[in-house]
Amino acid sequence: MIDKLEMFIALANERHFGRAATSVGVTQPSLSSAIRQLEDQLGVQLVFRGSRFQGLTPEGQRVLDWALKIVGDARTLREEMRALKRGLSGNLRIGVIPTALPVTARLTVQFLDRNPNVDLTLLSRTSYEILDGIDRLELDAGITYLDNEPLGRVTQVPLYREGYRLLVSETRPEAKLPSITWAEAATLPLCLLTGDMQNRRIINHHLTEAGAFAHARIESNSTLALISHVTTGKWVSIVAHTLGDMYTEGSGLKALPIVGAEERHIVGLIAAYREPYTPVLNALIEQARKVSWI
Incomplete structure (x- = not known):
């Protein structure tokens, strides 16, 4: 079920069967079959179909909300068990607004020093893209403005004030x-x-x-x-x-x-408001609290 939900999330994100299949490393027929099996299991149609992807049904949108939560929790569970066995390891994907890129190293260098088996992927993104990427599980965290536009329900750690x-x-x-x-x-x-x-x-x-x-x-x-x-x-x-x-x-x-x-606007680290966090993400949040220079 988890694998099928991950394929469904990929399809919702990519809005294209071929690209979604590539993103999760399966063939397009395998992904299409998994989506149909998921529909059979849940007893609802999830996707409007034609010659190409035509969007999610209302039921599909609701299932997507559940899928994001279930897959997020499943990833947290897997990473927590891996951390208990091997220590902190893995990759964190962080979206960063362009104006914060010059100071990101103040956080990341110390974090990587303390966690030598963790890799980071830093992606330049707009504030909107960061929020959307976190919602869709495409980003683990973001560095963005905290006080200028609504963020929704996210964990926030202030880092500095921008002049x-x-x-x-x-x-x-x-x-x-x-x-x-x-x-x-x-x-x-x-x-x-x-x-x-x-x-x-x-x-x-x-x-x-x-x-x-x-x-x-x-x-x-x-x-x-x-x-x-x-x-x-x-x-x-x-x-x-x-x-x-x-x-x-x-x-x-x-x-x-x-x-x-x-007036200076606050820039900080954000992550989806979900507890428990993955061990690696929790370590990043704790490091952000330590290095905050407000």
Whole structure:
């Protein structure tokens, strides 16, 4: 039953029989057969079928909710038994908002030092993608904003407060200023993150509070792309202080404090609110509490 539920979850995530089969390492006929067997066992139709996957039935959506809980608990049980036998081992998949990537090592390095048989997969994701990935068991944890938009029922460990800087080339006249206001920043040639990024929504909020509107002629979901444009001297960007600190030393760039940006948003570790946690995830949560620098 557990194997069939895992295949059903894969199908719900991929929304394609072939891709779902590949993700769980079986053939497409084997996956299709497992889904039909699950339907027979439960006595309901789970999937609308045609020439291709057409979505879950209402009953299928309800079964998916149960499947996520049952499979999550089964994985926790397996990992706990493995930990009792072999110690902590395995792989943790962590989604990280782009602005937090420069400081993630403050948590991960100490965690890996204490747990030499654990591997980490760090994935750059938007805040929405992190929540969705945790819900669908595609991510074990996330590092994201805690206080700006609703998170739902998750475990939260605050890590740090994010401030904001205007990142400019030292060749620009603004580089000589000690600071700048949000309204002044809005008049400059800005390149910013795309609107699906929560950092961009936070920046837009601060600009609106200052009575300003910024038209960013360049948008990207990559902070590296923004910084590469700033280095030309033709563009500036508003970035999290974590990025400003990383890219200003010896780079020909300067990060100016933005006056009126005293409000700092909390970034932290989140995980699905499920107890008991897997031993490896529990160790990560405990390590996050130890290294929190708020």
